[in-house]
Structures are given as C-alpha cells and as structure tokens.
Amino acid sequence: xxxxxxxxxxxxxxxxxxxxxxxxxxxxxxxxxxxxxxxxxxxxxxxxxxxxxxxxxxxxxxxxxxxxxxxxxxxxxxxxxxxxxxxxxxxxxxxxxxxxxxxxxxxxxxxxxxxxxxxxxxxxxxxxxxxxxxxxxxxxxxxxxxxxxxxxxxxxxxxxxxxxxxxxxxxxxxxxxxxxxxxxxxxxxxxxxxxxxxxxxxxxxxxxxxxxxxxxxxxxxxxxxxxxxxxxxxxxxxxxxxxxxxxxxxxxxxxxxxxxxxxxxxxxxxxxxxxxxxxxxxxxxxxxxxxxxxxxxxxxxxxxxxxxxxxxxxxxxxxxxxxxxxxxxxxxxxxxxxxxxxxxxxxxxxxxxxxxxxxxxxxxxxxxxxxxxxxxxxxxxxxxxxxxxxxxxxxxxxxxxxxxxxxxxxxxxxxxxxxxxxxxxxxxxxxxxxxxxxxxxxxxxxxxxxxxxxxxxxxxxxxxxxxxxxxxxxxxxxxxxxxxxxxxxxxxxxxxxxxxxxxxxxxxxxxxxxxxxxxxxxxxxxxxxxxxxxxxxxxxxxxxxxxxxxxxxxxxxxxxxxxxxxxxxxxxxxxxxxxxxxxxxxxxxxxxxxx
Amino acid sequence: xxxxxxxxxxxxxxxxxxxxxxxxxxxxxxxxxxxxxxxxxxxxxxxxxxxxxxxxxxxxxxxxxxxxxxxxxxxxxxxxxxxxxxxxxxxxxxxxxxxxxxxxxxxxxxxxxxxxxxxxxxxxxxxxxxxxxxxxxxxxxxxxxxxxxxxxxxxxxxxxxxxxxxxxxxxxxxxxxxxxxxxxxxxxxxxxxxxxxxxxxxxxxxxxxxxxxxxxxxx
Numbered sequence: 001x002x003x004x005x006x007x008x009x010x011x012x013x014x015x016x017x018x019x020x021x022x023x024x025x026x027x028x029x030x031x032x033x034x035x036x037x038x039x040x041x042x043x044x045x046x047x048x049x050x051x052x053x054x055x056x057x058x059x060x061x062x063x064x065x066x067x068x069x070x071x072x073x074x075x076x077x078x079x080x081x082x083x084x085x086x087x088x089x090x091x092x093x094x095x096x097x098x099x100x101x102x103x104x105x106x107x108x109x110x111x112x113x114x115x116x117x118x119x120x121x122x123x124x125x126x127x128x129x130x131x132x133x134x135x136x137x138x139x140x141x142x143x144x145x146x147x148x149x150x151x152x153x154x155x156x157x158x159x160x161x162x163x164x165x166x167x168x169x170x171x172x173x174x175x176x177x178x179x180x181x182x183x184x185x186x187x188x189x190x191x192x193x194x195x196x197x198x199x200x201x202x203x204x205x206x207x208x209x210x211x212x213x214x215x216x217x218x219x220x221x222x223x224x225x226x227x228x229x230x231x232x233x234x235x236x237x238x239x240x241x242x243x244x245x246x247x248x249x250x251x252x253x254x255x256x257x258x259x260x261x262x263x264x265x266x267x268x269x270x271x272x273x274x275x276x277x278x279x280x281x282x283x284x285x286x287x288x289x290x291x292x293x294x295x296x297x298x299x300x301x302x303x304x305x306x307x308x309x310x311x312x313x314x315x316x317x318x319x320x321x322x323x324x325x326x327x328x329x330x331x332x333x334x335x336x337x338x339x340x341x342x343x344x345x346x347x348x349x350x351x352x353x354x355x356x357x358x359x360x361x362x363x364x365x366x367x368x369x370x371x372x373x374x375x376x377x378x379x380x381x382x383x384x385x386x387x388x389x390x391x392x393x394x395x396x397x398x399x400x401x402x403x404x405x406x407x408x409x410x411x412x413x414x415x416x417x418x419x420x421x422x423x424x425x426x427x428x429x430x431x432x433x434x435x436x437x438x439x440x441x442x443x444x445x446x447x448x449x450x451x452x453x454x455x456x457x458x459x460x461x462x463x464x465x466x467x468x469x470x471x472x473x474x475x476x477x478x479x480x481x482x483x484x485x486x487x488x489x490x491x492x493x494x495x496x497x498x499x500x501x502x503x504x505x506x507x508x509x510x511x512x513x514x515x516x517x518x519x520x521x522x523x524x525x526x527x528x529x530x531x532x533x534x535x536x537x538x539x540x541x542x543x544x545x546x547x548x549x550x551x552x553x554x555x556x557x558x559x560x561x562x563x564x565x566x567x568x569x570x571x572x573x574x575x576x577x578x579x580x581x582x583x584x585x586x587x588x589x590x591x592x593x594x595x
Numbered sequence: 596x597x598x599x600x601x602x603x604x605x606x607x608x609x610x611x612x613x614x615x616x617x618x619x620x621x622x623x624x625x626x627x628x629x630x631x632x633x634x635x636x637x638x639x640x641x642x643x644x645x646x647x648x649x650x651x652x653x654x655x656x657x658x659x660x661x662x663x664x665x666x667x668x669x670x671x672x673x674x675x676x677x678x679x680x681x682x683x684x685x686x687x688x689x690x691x692x693x694x695x696x697x698x699x700x701x702x703x704x705x706x707x708x709x710x711x712x713x714x715x716x717x718x719x720x721x722x723x724x725x726x727x728x729x730x731x732x733x734x735x736x737x738x739x740x741x742x743x744x745x746x747x748x749x750x751x752x753x754x755x756x757x758x759x760x761x762x763x764x765x766x767x768x769x770x771x772x773x774x775x776x777x778x779x780x781x782x783x784x785x786x787x788x789x790x791x792x793x794x795x796x797x798x799x800x801x802x803x804x805x806x807x808x809x810x811x812x813x814x
Contacts, residue, residue, distance in 0.1 A: 417781065418777025
C-alpha cells in the first residue's frame with residue numbers, strides 16, 4: 001500500500017489516523033508493524049525530503065537571501081511548505097485585539113507536518129514533570145507517571161536515534177546505557193559559557209537531539225525493539241540502513257535529504273509503508289469524526305482538497321494526531337445527537353488549558369570571541385549544548401517567585417552568514433569600505449544569544465473554542481483563541497533575562513539585544529500542547545491515561561492535546577513515546593475485541 | 596456528525612486575519628520622510644510551495660526595478676561600501692546591486708518599506724552629488740565619493756540637514772552587507788568556514804581553545 005488518492009481508499013481499515021507528524025507517524029509505525037491495516041489522512045501535500053531539501057543552497061541562491069517572508073515564515077529553504085502562522089484560506093481568529101493576548105498558531109500542511117523543520121530537541125520529561133500539582137499545588141497531575149512512559153522513551157530513542165550524554169541531574173533523566181548516540185564536540189562559545197557558568201553554579205551539558213552522530217546499529221536495534229518478529233526486524237533494519245549519519249553541515253530546519261535527523265517522512269513513514277499495511281491520503285483535510293448510532297467512531301469525514309469534495313474513510317478505530325489545536329477543532333466540530341457540544345466536550349473541557357513554552361531571549365557581544373581563527377562550527381545543524389533547569393531545590397524551598405523550570409538554548413556564533421547585516425551600526429560606528437569589512441570580520445562570531453524555553457502553568461484564560469461565525473474556505477468552523485500569560489510566566493521570563501545578562505557579563509561581554517516584550521506571544525515557540533487533557537476522572541478530563549477519550553472508547557488522541565502540563569522539555573519526544581504506548585494499547589485491546 | 600448524515604458545504608471567503616497584510620497604497624510615504632512617490636509593486640510572491648531545489652537569481656520571481664541611472668548609482672555606492680581589497684572582491688562583481696534590486700522589487704511588506712526608503716534615497720544622493728560636485732555620483736572621484744559618504748556614514752554625528760541621507764546610507768549599507776555576505780566570497784571575507792560535508796566534527800582547533808582558555812569537554 002502506498003500514497004493514494006481518496007478514490008483509491010479501501011472500504012474499511014482497522015485504524016484511521018489523522019495527521020502524519022510525530023504522533024501520527026509513530027502511531028502508523030507502531031500499528032503497521034503489528035499488522036493492523038491503517039489509513040493516514042494528511043491535510044497537506046505529499047513530501048519527499050530526499051529530493052526536495054535545499055541542503056547546500058547559499059543565501060545568494062534563493063530569493064531575498066533566505067530571509068522570512070509571508071509565504072515562507074522561516075525563510076525560503078526552511079522545510080515547511082504550505083505552512084506557517086498563517087495559511088491561505090484557513091484563518092483562525094482572536095478573542096482579543098490586544099497584541100499580548102493573541103495566539104500565533106503554527107500549522108504545517110505537508111506530509112510529516114512540523115517534524116520536517118523542528119530543532120530536533122529530544123528531551124525526556126522527568127518524574128516531577130508528570131506530577132507537578134503534587135509538588136507545588138498548581139495545574140494538573142498526569143494520570144500516568146515517568147515509569148509508565150520510560151520504556152517508550154527508550155524505544156523511541158533507539159528507533160529515531162538521539163545523541164546526548166547522561167548526566168544524572170535532578171529531573172533530567174538518563175537513558176539506559178548504550179541507547180544514546182555520541183554527543184558532538186562543544187563549539188567555542190558553548191565551551192566558553194560552560195566554563196563561566198560554573199562560577200554561577202549552572203550546569204552546561206550536552207543537549208539531546210534527534211540527529212545521527214553515527215549510523216544506527218541496524219543489525220541489533222530492530223531485534224531489541226521487536227523480539228521474535230524477523231519480518232518486522234528486517235523492515236526496520238532496512239530503513240535504518242537507508243539513513244546516513246550527519247555530515248556536519250546544513251541547518252536541520254531545512255530538513256535532511258540524507259535522513260540523518262528525525263523527521264516523520266524519513267524515519268516513521270518509510271518503514272510503515274514498507275509493511276504494506278499503510279495507505280496515506282495527502283490533501284485530505286479532516287473535518288469530523290463520524291459517529292455510529294452505537295456511540296462509537298466509525299471513521300473520518302474529510303475534504304479532498306484536490307476536488308473540494310467531501311469524502312469518508314471507515315475504520316474500526318480512529319486516532320487524532322492533527323496537532324493540539326487541530327485535534328481540538330476536530331473534536332468540537334464532531335457534533336451529533338450523542339454529543340451536541342462535540343465529542344469529549346460534555347464537561348466543556350475540550351479546548352481548555354492550551355499551553356505553549358515561555359520564550360524570551362537576550363543577546364550580547366563578547367570581546368574574547370572576537371578575531372578567532374576561522375574554523376568550522378556548523379556541527380550537527382543545531383545546538384550541541386544546553387542548560388537543563390537547575391533550581392528545583394530552590395523552588396522547593398520557596399526561594400523563587402515562579403514554580404516551574406526553564407531550560408536554556410544557545411544561538412550558534414559562527415553560523416552561515418547572509419541575509420542579515422553582520423555588523424550592527426552600533427558596533428560598526430559608521431564604518432564603510434575596507435574598514436567595514438575588517439570590523440565585520442573582527443566581530444563575526446562574537447555575538448551570543450540565550451533563549452529561555454520554560455514551562456507555562458495551565459490557566460483558565462488560555463483556550464480555544466469554535467468561532468461562532470468564521471469558517472475556512474471549505475466551510476469548516478475555525479478556532480478562536482484566548483490567551484493570557486500569568487505572573488508565573490512573567491516572573492520566569494524576568495529571571496531568565498537576569499540570568500542571561502549574568503552569562504554575558506561573566507564572560508566579559510555586553511548585552512546588546514533584548515526584546516522589548518519580556519515574553520514572546522503565545523504560540524510563537526510552536527510548542528502548543530493541551531486542549532484535550534488526560535486525567536484520572538471522566539468528569540475532569542477529556543481522555544484517560546491511554547489517550548483514549550472517555551466519551552468514545554475507540555477514539556484516541558495521539559498528539560500533544562492530552563498533555564496536562566507542558567514541561568520545559570520540548571514536547572516532541574513525549575508525543576512519540578505516548579503514541580507508541582497508545583499504539584501498543586490499541587493492539588492489545590483490539591486483540592481482546594474490546595474496541 | 597452521525598453516520599448517514601450529510602453536511603452542506605458553505606463557502607466563506609471572509610478574510611479575517613490580516614497580520615501579513617500586503618501594502619497596497621497607491622503612493623507610499625518614505626520612512627525617512629522623503630516626499631517622492633514610489634511606483635507600486637503589483638507582482639506576486641513566490642508562493643507557499645515554491646520549487647526549493649532550483650538555484651535562483653534576482654528577477655526569477657518578480658520583475659526588477661532599477662533604471663539604468665539608478666543602477667549606476669547603486670553600483671557606485673555599493674562598491675564604495677564594499678570595495679575590492681585584501682578581504683575580497685567589490686560588491687558589484689558579487690551581484691550585490693542585483694540582490695538589492697530583487698529586494699526592493701519584492702511584493703512583501705518589509706521589502707516594500709525598504710523600497711520606499713531606498714528609491715528616494717538614490718535620488719537624494721544624486722542630488723547631493725550634483726549640488727556639491729556638479730556631477731553624478733558614479734562619476735565622482737574616490738575622494739569626492741568619500742567626502743560625501745563621510746558626512747552621512749555615522750562615524751561622526753550626522754548634521755541635521757543630512758539626517759535623511761544618513762538614514763538612507765545606513766539602510767543601504769545594511770542591505771548591501773546582507774547580500775555581500777550571502778556569497779561564497781563574502782563568507783571568506785567574514786571568516787565563515789562551513790556548508791561542506793565532513794567525515795567528523797572535531798570542534799574548535801587547539802589555538803581557539805587556548806585563546807579562550809577552555810578545554811574540549813566532550814571526548
């Protein structure tokens with residue numbers, strides 16, 4: 001089975017999966033390896049990274065020197081096509097016209113979704129991240145704990161390939177020995193911060209990212225993942241052998257033609273297709289879950305964007321992995337006599353408690369980094385080091401005015417130039433001619449930037465609902481967003497800004513760039529989670545700890561919509577671990593005839 | 596919906612979000628207060644799904660703007676800012692004026708704003724060249740070009756009556772630099788080494804570690 005059109009779909013499938021990113025990709029992988037017949041609906045076009053990634057294009061090779069435009073919000077060579085904070089014909093609305101109360105909703109309408117361009121940060125949630133309310137009385141506990149998810153973190157890391165080190169720091173879990181790939185060497189500015197942050201008692205360690213720093217062990221990993229299943233072992237092993245390790249060039253946001261980093265389109269979908277158990281329908285914009293008279297999901301109603309027609313696929317189980325916001329929209333639009341307010345929304349909780357990461361950044365210039373001998377710092381196409389949250393004990397003792405943590409990401413210093421002026425007027429002091437070139441060369445590589453990625457606590461003011469009037473170009477009601485940061489996030493951002501200033505000054509540098517707004521708009525970090533929370537009780541949540549909706553037992557949510565909290569650890573690895581876990585549960589329940 | 600029901604599709608073309616609203620005013624006032632009207636760009640952008648593998652050149656997506664006279668000014672000024680020297684070739688040999696033309700001809704808001712600053716700015720500097728030296732800018736001697744540029748480059752406080760020229764010079768320099776350093780020769784001029792596949796990543800060389808007083812901590 002392959003990539004097909006809506007007229008080629010089978011009369012019925014075991015499972016219909018909406019979305020092809022981290023959650024949908026992992027779900028399709030897990031289920032097809034177990035022999036379940038799946039259909040995947042993707043709202044965007046098909047996409048093949050091997051032949052569509054502009055790996056080595058210089059800024060001079062592409063329009064506008066690769067700078068962002070309304071057509072390509074992260075620049076021309078960014079992997080995202082047909083996506084961004086605005087998608088033509090597919091609006092969303094804001095409840096408030098105040099700038100700080102707007103939510104920026106990123107969507108990627110393409111096979112593989114946002115996994116094609118993400119930063120590949122692959123951090124595990126720690127034990128505290130699953131039980132935050134038990135620790136500080138705020139937000140919600142997950143109905144599951146770290147021990148439930150740990151085996152799946154390990155399996156996902158083995159499958160996709162994640163580099164990093166085990167440091168044994170609080171709430172920053174180690175992976176089992178032999179699972180992580182070797183960490184890449186530190187860059188000049190990363191090593192410099194590591195040295196100076198020590199004076200501030202702040203640990204700078206290797207980050208975990210889904211990039212192959214050596215080939216995957218295709219001879220042994222498949223047998224560990226799928227013992228006693230030689231057929232599947234061969235499929236998974238063959239797919240691993242098709243992936244080359246990183247060749248230490250090009251920005252991961254462009255995607256990876258050699259399949260060295262994880263994207264659903266190079267890691268999850270090829271082996272899933274190779275089983276023969278997966279049909280993918282691109283340009284299929286899901287509209288509603290079809291509900292049977294028995295109260296069970298029967299399939300998905302979607303718009304075939306190539307014809308504009310409504311189409312249906314039938315399935316025994318439906319999995320929504322369309323992104324938090326889009327899954328919320330699907331649930332709310334799935335109205336029926338059974339569920340007049342939409343599926344899962346009898347308690348009014350669908351759309352509630354949406355979260356993003358707290359983002360803020362500070363930049364500076366560090367004289368000791370000036371005039372360094374030129375050397376190659378491209379590395380693994382993104383950060384090599386980071387700072388995990390380090391003040392759990394201070395928070396426990398009540399010494400900070402915010403309850404949750406943030407981690408720190410660094411901007412590269414000798415990255416690819418072009419598309420921006422490397423010498424600000426401030427540093428250049430009016431230079432032009434040869435003097436400008438000399439000053440630009442002197443300062444190149446001496447600018448550093450630090451970015452906060454912090455945990456937002458869910459609040460009553462951040463949610464999405466259906467706009468009562470506005471519809472997209474296919475007539476489907478759209479989301480209206482509500483957003484307000486609380487003092488928790490504002491205090492965190494202020495703490496981060498102070499800390500980053502201390503980094504720059506401890507290295508002998510000067511703060512040069514600090515955003516006017518202390519905290520980025522909701523959605524700008526593109527870590528949207530929540531909206532269909534999992535919980536221990538049906539009346540207080542939308543799904544249970546298996547990502548199974550309380551209302552409809554053969555309907556599962558496998559993106560970040562069920563997250564009851566948004567730890568500072570970026571959500572993608574957890575989305576994949578939970579999708580694999582839910583997939584195993586679906587397989588087991590299906591065997592028992594429970595679905 | 597429940598099985599067996601149908602929905603009637605309704606088309607709704609209401610434009611709700613206008614975050615990236617295209618600027619379509621028939622005349623635009625320049626950011627720097629130049630009074631001249633700027634011809635409007637009506638071309639289409641490259642779209643949300645352009646062919647990514649192609650190597651492009653300015654003019655491939657939208658028509659360019661500069662007249663022969665404007666182009667002459669841009670070449671001359673870009674080469675004053677980025678001359679041929681020990682750090683690399685002159686801007687005009689790296690097609691910097693072409694990239695600047697592509698930039699100010701693009702149908703996007705940021706570029707349209709720069710267009711409204713750059714085109715009248717070119718007129719201004721030509722006027723200034725005429726006023727001071729009775730010649731067009733490109734025909735001035737190096738010393739004359741520098742005399743003019745020194746007054747507006749920002750190295751010394753720019754006189755009140757030249758503020759518009761100073762703002763133009765800064766914008767021009769920034770755009771020219773964005774283009775100059777997007778080329779292979781520009782990378783060399785700056786000291787960027789990369790965009791080439793390597794068998795291993797070895798981190799900074801020993802002399803860099805020594806200069807910073809750090810050790811490689813990843814073995």
